[in-house]
Amino acid sequence: MSSGMVFDVQRASLHDGPGMRTTVFLKGCPLRCAWCHNPESQRHDAEISFDPGRCLACGDCAAACPQDRHRLVDGQHRYDRDGCTRCGKCAEACPSLALEPVGRTMSVAEVMAVVRQDLGFYRDSGGGLTLSGGEPAMQAQFAAALLAAAEAEGIDTAIETSGHAPWPAWELIRPHCRLFLFDVKAEADRHRELTGVPLEPILPICSGCTISAPGSGCACPTCPAGTMARRAGRRSPPCAPGCRASAASS
Amino acid sequence: MSWQQVLAQTRAYNAHRPAGHDVRPWLRVRAWREAAGQPEPSVRARAFAAVCAGIDCRILAGDRLVGSRSGFVREQLPDGVDGEAVAREHAARGQRDFWSGWDHTLADYPRLLAVGIGGLIAQAEAGLIWRSDAGERAFLAAAAIALRGFSAFIRRHAEACRGLGMASQADDLERIAEQPPETFAQAAQLVWLTHIAFVAEGRYANALGRLDQYLLPFYQRDLAAGRIDREQALDLLLHLWAHIEELGEVTNICIGGLTPQGADATNELSYLCLEATRLVQSPHTNLSARFHDGTPAEFHHACYACIRTGVGFPAIFNDHVLLPGLAEIGIPDEVARDYCMVGCIETMLAGRQPAWSDSRFNTPLCLLRALRSRPDSYEQLIARFTGEMATALAAHAAAVDRHLAERPAARLPDPFLSALTDDCLGRACDINDGGARFPRFHGIAIMGLATVADALAAVRKLVFDERAVCLDELIAALDADFAGREDLRQRLLNRAPKYGNGEAMVDGIAAWLVATTADLCLRHRLHDGGRFVAAVAANVQNISAGREVGATPDGRRAGTPLSDAASPHFGRDRQGPTAFLQSVATPDYHRALTGSVINMKFEPALFTGEAGERRFAAITRAFVRLRIPELQFNFTGDAVLLAARADPEAHADLVVRVSGFSAYFTRLDPAVQDDIIRRRAHA
Numbered sequence: 053m054s055s056g057m058v059f060d061v062q063r064a065s066l067h068d069g070p071g072m073r074t075t076v077f078l079k080g081c082p083l084r085c086a087w088c089h090n091p092e093s094q095r096h097d098a099e100i101s102f103d104p105g106r107c108l109a110c111g112d113c114a115a116a117c118p119q120d121r122h123r124l125v126d127g128q129h130r131y132d133r134d135g136c137t138r139c140g141k142c143a144e145a146c147p148s149l150a151l152e153p154v155g156r157t158m159s160v161a162e163v164m165a166v167v168r169q170d171l172g173f174y175r176d177s178g179g180g181l182t183l184s185g186g187e188p189a190m191q192a193q194f195a196a197a198l199l200a201a202a203e204a205e206g207i208d209t210a211i212e213t214s215g216h217a218p219w220p221a222w223e224l225i226r227p228h229c230r231l232f233l234f235d236v237k238a239e240a241d242r243h244r245e246l247t248g249v250p251l252e253p254i255l256p257i258c259s260g261c262t263i264s265a266p267g268s269g270c271a272c273p274t275c276p277a278g279t280m281a282r283r284a285g286r287r288s289p290p291c292a293p294g295c296r297a298s299a300a301s302s
Numbered sequence: 303m304s305w306q307q308v309l310a311q312t313r314a315y316n317a318h319r320p321a322g323h324d325v326r327p328w329l330r331v332r333a334w335r336e337a338a339g340q341p342e343p344s345v346r347a348r349a350f351a352a353v354c355a356g357i358d359c360r361i362l363a364g365d366r367l368v369g370s371r372s373g374f375v376r377e378q379l380p381d382g383v384d385g386e387a388v389a390r391e392h393a394a395r396g397q398r399d400f401w402s403g404w405d406h407t408l409a410d411y412p413r414l415l416a417v418g419i420g421g422l423i424a425q426a427e428a429g430l431i432w433r434s435d436a437g438e439r440a441f442l443a444a445a446a447i448a449l450r451g452f453s454a455f456i457r458r459h460a461e462a463c464r465g466l467g468m469a470s471q472a473d474d475l476e477r478i479a480e481q482p483p484e485t486f487a488q489a490a491q492l493v494w495l496t497h498i499a500f501v502a503e504g505r506y507a508n509a510l511g512r513l514d515q516y517l518l519p520f521y522q523r524d525l526a527a528g529r530i531d532r533e534q535a536l537d538l539l540l541h542l543w544a545h546i547e548e549l550g551e552v553t554n555i556c557i558g559g560l561t562p563q564g565a566d567a568t569n570e571l572s573y574l575c576l577e578a579t580r581l582v583q584s585p586h587t588n589l590s591a592r593f594h595d596g597t598p599a600e601f602h603h604a605c606y607a608c609i610r611t612g613v614g615f616p617a618i619f620n621d622h623v624l625l626p627g628l629a630e631i632g633i634p635d636e637v638a639r640d641y642c643m644v645g646c647i648e649t650m651l652a653g654r655q656p657a658w659s660d661s662r663f664n665t666p667l668c669l670l671r672a673l674r675s676r677p678d679s680y681e682q683l684i685a686r687f688t689g690e691m692a693t694a695l696a697a698h699a700a701a702v703d704r705h706l707a708e709r710p711a712a713r714l715p716d717p718f719l720s721a722l723t724d725d726c727l728g729r730a731c732d733i734n735d736g737g738a739r740f741p742r743f744h745g746i747a748i749m750g751l752a753t754v755a756d757a758l759a760a761v762r763k764l765v766f767d768e769r770a771v772c773l774d775e776l777i778a779a780l781d782a783d784f785a786g787r788e789d790l791r792q793r794l795l796n797r798a799p800k801y802g803n804g805e806a807m808v809d810g811i812a813a814w815l816v817a818t819t820a821d822l823c824l825r826h827r828l829h830d831g832g833r834f835v836a837a838v839a840a841n842v843q844n845i846s847a848g849r850e851v852g853a854t855p856d857g858r859r860a861g862t863p864l865s866d867a868a869s870p871h872f873g874r875d876r877q878g879p880t881a882f883l884q885s886v887a888t889p890d891y892h893r894a895l896t897g898s899v900i901n902m903k904f905e906p907a908l909f910t911g912e913a914g915e916r917r918f919a920a921i922t923r924a925f926v927r928l929r930i931p932e933l934q935f936n937f938t939g940d941a942v943l944l945a946a947r948a949d950p951e952a953h954a955d956l957v958v959r960v961s962g963f964s965a966y967f968t969r970l971d972p973a974v975q976d977d978i979i980r981r982r983a984h985a
Contacts, residue, residue, distance in 0.1 A: 064878030110789040147793035177920035
C-alpha cells in the first residue's frame with residue numbers, strides 16, 4: 053500500500069531507538085490504555101481537534117464550514133461534531149490553530165521525503181527511521197512499505213509497538229525491520245483491564261519477532277532494567293529470566 | 303598557590319572591589335605635561351610608559367603568573383591633585399574609541415615570542431638609523447619608548463616577585479623583560495603581561511588569539527627537555543584562566559583549525575585549553591574552537607565534554623565557511639588560515655590588522671519602509687527593500703567612515719599596539735596610518751535575520767500568493783500594533799512558514815537576505831582601505847533594536863525583541879535540532895566575513911552518558927558537513943523552566959525530558975510542568 057494515515061512525523065527523535073531518528077507515528081490503535089497520552093491517535097480516521105484555549109471566536113471557521121457545524125453563539129464558539137465530515141476546511145481557515153487536523157493521508161514517497169532530510173544525522177549518530185503510533189501494525193501494509201523503502205536506501209529501521217496485531221501483519225513487517233521495540237503495557241493479569249486487550253496473544257509475537265532481530269527487546273512493567281535501557285536508546289536485552297510478563301508466554 | 307586559590311581570591315576581589323581612584327588618568331596627564339612640545343607619538347608613548355611605571359604591581363604570593371588590574375586603583379590620589387581637573391584634561395586630549403580602532407585588539411604574539419621585546423626595540427632603532435622622514439622617525443622613537451616602558455613594567459614585576467621570595471619567577475620575568483622567552487611559563491607570562499598592558503591602556507575585549515598554536519613550540523621544547531609535563535602545563539593554563547576571570551570581560555582564545563600550511567592544527571594544547579575552560583567555569587574565557595573536515599573525532603568529543611558542563615564554551619566555527627570568503631577579498635591562504643576571533647565572534651587576522659570595530663544596522667526598519675510604499679507584487683517589495691537597505695547602508699558606512707576620518711593617526715597615534723602589529727615597525731608607521739599589513743574590518747551587525755525572513759515569508763504567502771490578507775489591512779494592523787486584530791496576528795504567526803523548521807521557502811528568503819546584505823556591505827570601503835563586512839550577530843542588541851521597530855508582519859508586536867543574531871526567532875523553531883540545522887545551513891555566509899551567531903538551546907539531560915556524546919557528535923559533524931558558520935550551545939536549567947512557565951510564547955522551543963518521552967515544555971499540561979520543575983529542583 054503506497055499511502056496511509058499518519059498522525060505525526062517527528063524529526064530528531066532521541067528516545068525511540070538508537071541515535072537520532074525520525075519517528076513516524078501512524079494513526080489508529082486497538083488498545084485503550086487508561087493512561088494514553090495521545091488519545092487523538094487512537095482512531096484511524098482523520099479528525100479535527102479543537103482547543104478552546106486558543107480560540108479567538110473570530111468566526112472564520114463558521115464561514116468556511118460547508119456543513120454549518122461551527123457557530124458563534126453569544127461570542128462563544130460551538131463545534132457540533134455530529135454531521136461533521138472532517139473535511140478540514142475549518143482548520144485551514146482557523147488563524148490561531150485552535151482547530152487543527154489530526155492525521156493526514158501521506159504516501160510512502162511523501163514520508164520518505166521527510167525521512168531523507170536527516171540522512172547525515174542517521175549516519176553520524178547511528179539513527180534511522182522508527183515507526184510508532186498509535187499502533188503501527190494496524191496499517192501493516194503501509195508500515196511494511198515504509199520500512200522497505202527506508203531499508204532500500206540504507207536507512208536503519210525500527211518499530212515501536214504494543215505487539216497487538218495478527219501474525220500476518222508481522223510477516224509483512226518482519227523482513228524489513230531491524231529492531232523491534234515492544235512496549236508491554238501491563239502484567240498479564242491486569243493487561244485487559246488497563247488496555248482493553250489481553251496480553252496472551254502478544255507474547256508469542258514478541259518472542260517471534262525479537263528472536264530474529266538482534267538487539268530487539270521488550271520493555272515491560274516488571275523489567276525496569278530493560279525499560280531503562282530501551283528508553284536510553286540502547287539495545288535492550290530480551291526480558292530477564294523470571295519476568296512475569298514473559299513467564300506467562302512460556 | 304593553587305589555581306583554585308587564585309580563582310577564589312580573584313572572585314572575592316571582584317565581588318568586593320575596593321573603592322578608590324584610578325591613578326592612570328593622572329599618570330598620563332602628568333606625562334603629557336612633561337612631554338609638552340614633543341611629537342604626539344612620543345607624548346602618547348611617554349604617557350603609556352608612565353602608566354607602566356606608576357601603577358602598582360599587585361602579586362599574590364606564590365601565584366604562578368603575575369599581572370593584575372588591581373594595581374590601577376589607589377585609595378587616594380597624591381596630595382594636591384585635583385581629580386576633576388585631571389579628568390577634564392584627560393578627556394580633552396582625546397583617545398581612540400571603538401569605531402576608530404581602540405578596543406578589540408589582538409597583538410602579533412607569535413612575533414613577540416620569537417624576538418622578544420628587545421628584538422622589537424632593536425627593529426625600531428634600526429629604522430631610526432637610516433630613516434630620515436620626520437614622521438617615520440617620530441613613530442619609531444615613540445614605539446621604542448613604549449616598548450622600553452613595557453620592559454620596565456616587567457622588571458618592576460620581577461622586583462616585586464623577588465621581594466616576595468618568588469626567585470624563579472623573578473628570574474623568568476627578568477629574562478622576558480628584554481630577551482625572547484625560552485620556556486612555556488615565560489612565554490605565557492609575557493603574553494599575559496602584554497594583555498595587562500593593553501588593559502592598562504584602557505582597552506576592552508582584547509583577544510589572546512591562537513594560544514594553542516603560538517605556545518606549542520615552547521610546550522614541546524619544555525617537554526623534550528623534561529622541564530614540564532602535561533599536568534604542569536595545564537596548571538599554568540588554569541592560572542592564566544583564573545587571571546582572565548579577574549578582568550571580567552570577553553577574552554577570546556582560539557583553538558584548533560588549520561595551520562597556515564593547511565594541515566590540521568589541533569594539538570595537545572588545544573585539549574589543555576578545553577580542560578582549563580571546563581575546570582575553571584569562568585564566563586570570561588571566551589573559548590572559540592575552529593572545526594574543519596579533518597578535525598579529529600577526539601576534538602569533537604573534547605569540545606562536547608566542555609560544552610555539556612553548561613559553561614557555553616567553546617563556540618564552534620567552521621573553517622570551510624570563512625576561508626573562501628577571506629580568499630575572495632584577497633587575503634592570502636596562509637594568512638587567512640591563521641584567522642581567529644576577537645571579542646565574541648569577530649573575525650581577526652591576528653596581529654596583522656588594526657583593531658576590530660562594529661555597529662548595528664536595524665534591517666527591519668528598511669523592510670517596514672518598503673512595505674509602506676505599497677508594492678504591487680512580492681518582487682517589487684523585494685526590490686524596494688533592497689533599495690532601502692542599499693541607501694541606509696551607504697549612509698551608515700559613510701557615518702562610520704566620517705567618525706574614523708575625524709580621528710587621524712597624527713592626532714591619536716597608538717605606539718604600543720603599533721609596535722606589536724605586523725608590520726608597523728618595518729613600515730615605520732602607525733597601525734591606523736597604514737602600518738598594519740592588512741586593512742581593518744568594520745562589522746555591520748545585521749539585526750533580525752529571522753524576523754525579516756519570517757515577515758517576508760508571511761507577506762509573500764498571505765498577501766501576494768494566497769491573497770488572504772490585503773496589504774492595506776496589514777499595514778493598518780501593524781500601525782495599530784494589532785489592536786483589535788489578534789486574528790490577523792495569529793494568522794501571520796501560524797499560517798506562514800517560519801525560519802528554523804527546514805522549510806525551503808522561508809529558508810531561501812533568509813539565504814537571500816544574508817547574501818544581499820553581505821554584498822551590500824562589501825560594496826563600501828573605509829577611506830583607509832578598510833572593509834565593511836556583514837556580521838549576522840547581535841549580542842543582545844536585538845532587544846534594543848527591537849524597541850525601535852514597530853509591529854512586523856511576522857506577527858511580532860511593536861517594541862519587542864527582534865530575532866537573536868542568526869538564530870531562528872525565539873520559540874518558532876519547532877521541528878527539532880535537525881530541522882534547525884537544516885535551516886541555518888541554508889544561507890551561504892562566506893561573504894559575510896564575520897559569519898554569524900547561532901544559538902542552540904538544549905536541556906542538559908539530552909546529552910548525558912555515551913548516547914549523549916554520540917548525539918552531540920552528530921550535531922558537530924553535521925555542523926562541519928553542512929557548512930554552518932558558527933554554533934553555540936545553551937544548556938538550560940530550572941531558571942529557564944520557570945521563565946518558560948511565565949512566558950510560554952518565547953520558550954516554545956524548549957525541549958525537556960518528561961518521563962519515558964520528551965516533549966516541548968510549554969505544550970505540557972501545567973501539572974506536568976509543575977512536576978518536572980519540582981523534580982528538578984530536588985535534583
